[in-house]
Amino acid sequence: MSTLFTPLKLRSLEIPNRVWMAPMCMYSAPEQGPDIGAPTDFHLTHLASRAAGGAGLVMAEATGVRPDGRISPWDLGLWNDTQQAAFARVTAAIRAHGSVPAIQLAHAGRKAATDKPWLGGRGLGAGEGGWTTVSASAEPFAGLPTPHELTREEIAQLVGDFAACAERALAAGFQVAEVHGAHGYLINSFLSPVANHRTDAYGGDLQGRVRLALEIVEAVREVWPEHLPVLFRTSATDWLSEDPEDTRRGWTVEDTVQLAKELAARGVDLLDVSTGGMTHDARIPAEPGYQVPFAERVRAEAGIPTAAVGLILEPDQAEEIVATGRADATMLGRQLLREPYWPHRARAELGDSPSWPEQYGYAVARPGKR
Numbered sequence: 453m454s455t456l457f458t459p460l461k462l463r464s465l466e467i468p469n470r471v472w473m474a475p476m477c478m479y480s481a482p483e484q485g486p487d488i489g490a491p492t493d494f495h496l497t498h499l500a501s502r503a504a505g506g507a508g509l510v511m512a513e514a515t516g517v518r519p520d521g522r523i524s525p526w527d528l529g530l531w532n533d534t535q536q537a538a539f540a541r542v543t544a545a546i547r548a549h550g551s552v553p554a555i556q557l558a559h560a561g562r563k564a565a566t567d568k569p570w571l572g573g574r575g576l577g578a579g580e581g582g583w584t585t586v587s588a589s590a591e592p593f594a595g596l597p598t599p600h601e602l603t604r605e606e607i608a609q610l611v612g613d614f615a616a617c618a619e620r621a622l623a624a625g626f627q628v629a630e631v632h633g634a635h636g637y638l639i640n641s642f643l644s645p646v647a648n649h650r651t652d653a654y655g656g657d658l659q660g661r662v663r664l665a666l667e668i669v670e671a672v673r674e675v676w677p678e679h680l681p682v683l684f685r686t687s688a689t690d691w692l693s694e695d696p697e698d699t700r701r702g703w704t705v706e707d708t709v710q711l712a713k714e715l716a717a718r719g720v721d722l723l724d725v726s727t728g729g730m731t732h733d734a735r736i737p738a739e740p741g742y743q744v745p746f747a748e749r750v751r752a753e754a755g756i757p758t759a760a761v762g763l764i765l766e767p768d769q770a771e772e773i774v775a776t777g778r779a780d781a782t783m784l785g786r787q788l789l790r791e792p793y794w795p796h797r798a799r800a801e802l803g804d805s806p807s808w809p810e811q812y813g814y815a816v817a818r819p820g821k822r
Contacts, residue, residue: 462681469508489529503549506795514558521559543625554628561638562587635729688746691734712754767798
């Protein structure tokens with residue numbers, strides 16, 4: 453059997469393979485009314501089809517821990533009973549197909565209250581369904597409104613919001629919770645010196661800038677069962693200068709290694725390693741597997757399992773990543789949008805036994821029959 457299709461055990465949870473569906477926003481939830489932020493039949497079909505497609509873990513998109521934590525008015529949220537009940541349908545469908553349901557707990561920070569990306573992604577005013585955004589500092593993301601700098605009291609409330617959302621996620625049937633600390637969103641804005649200009653305990657040196665991330669993880673871990681894993685998504689680099697004397701110095705892979713050690717000490721079981729998102733003008737050399745070296749380095753230097761993500765396109769590429777120990781799992785995003793049944797194709801190409809659902813496998817095994 454290929455390494456890609458061997459199980460991975462995190463705590464007492466066994467994930468059947470190392471091909472995981474990355475969280476991807478669909479901007480398709482109701483934006484108002486009693487079902488605001490709740491997953492619909494679209495989300496149910498979208499996520500369950502990737503489970504039927506053979507992904508070992510299926511992660512729901514970035515889900516707002518509070519209304520103003522969504523990237524857009526059409527994002528999913530999990531702060532009320534209606535949303536929780538709707539998510540329960542989704543998790544049941546994912547598990548029925550043999551996959552592990554996971555959820556990404558998120559707050560978009562200064563990059564919130566925007567339009568759908570295919571409509572330009574501009575900031576939305578209050579009359580258009582938008583709201584006042586928040587961040588580590590009153591430092592806007594390019595082209596978006598200036599955010600409100602969070603007070604200490606507001607930070608404490610946000611930590612509680614992440615914990616409350618995790619409790620609802622567990623009640624809805626999720627088995628894995630991931631804290632979103634990447635891509636320029638709220639937690640990432642505290643981590644990076646590009647966006648964090650605070651002078652209190654949540655700013656300044658690395659110890660101050662990682663404080664919020666650690667407090668949120670501790671709060672989530674406290675309400676999440678001991679036998680189930682907690683993950684953390686990070687942007688391993690801002691793709692800016694790494695010179696300590698440069699005013700454009702951003703978050704670096706060295707910072708990520710230190711953060712990973714702190715997260716592991718607080719009960720994080722795997723680091724989901726992405727990059728970028730802090731600035732609009734970073735030069736990112738996007739090519740197949742371009743983020744894998746970061747997952748590899750964090751795994752080696754911090755001693756924590758990692759998942760690699762970013763332009764992982766072909767089965768032999770994914771197999772090499774896990775078989776050589778560069779990462780413990782692969783996260784596929786757009787490739788699974790293009791090809792929901794990619795894992796079944798990958799098994800065949802890597803020489804493993806077929807894993808198609810029996811309703812499909814009979815037809816696949818007899819391609820000449822009608």
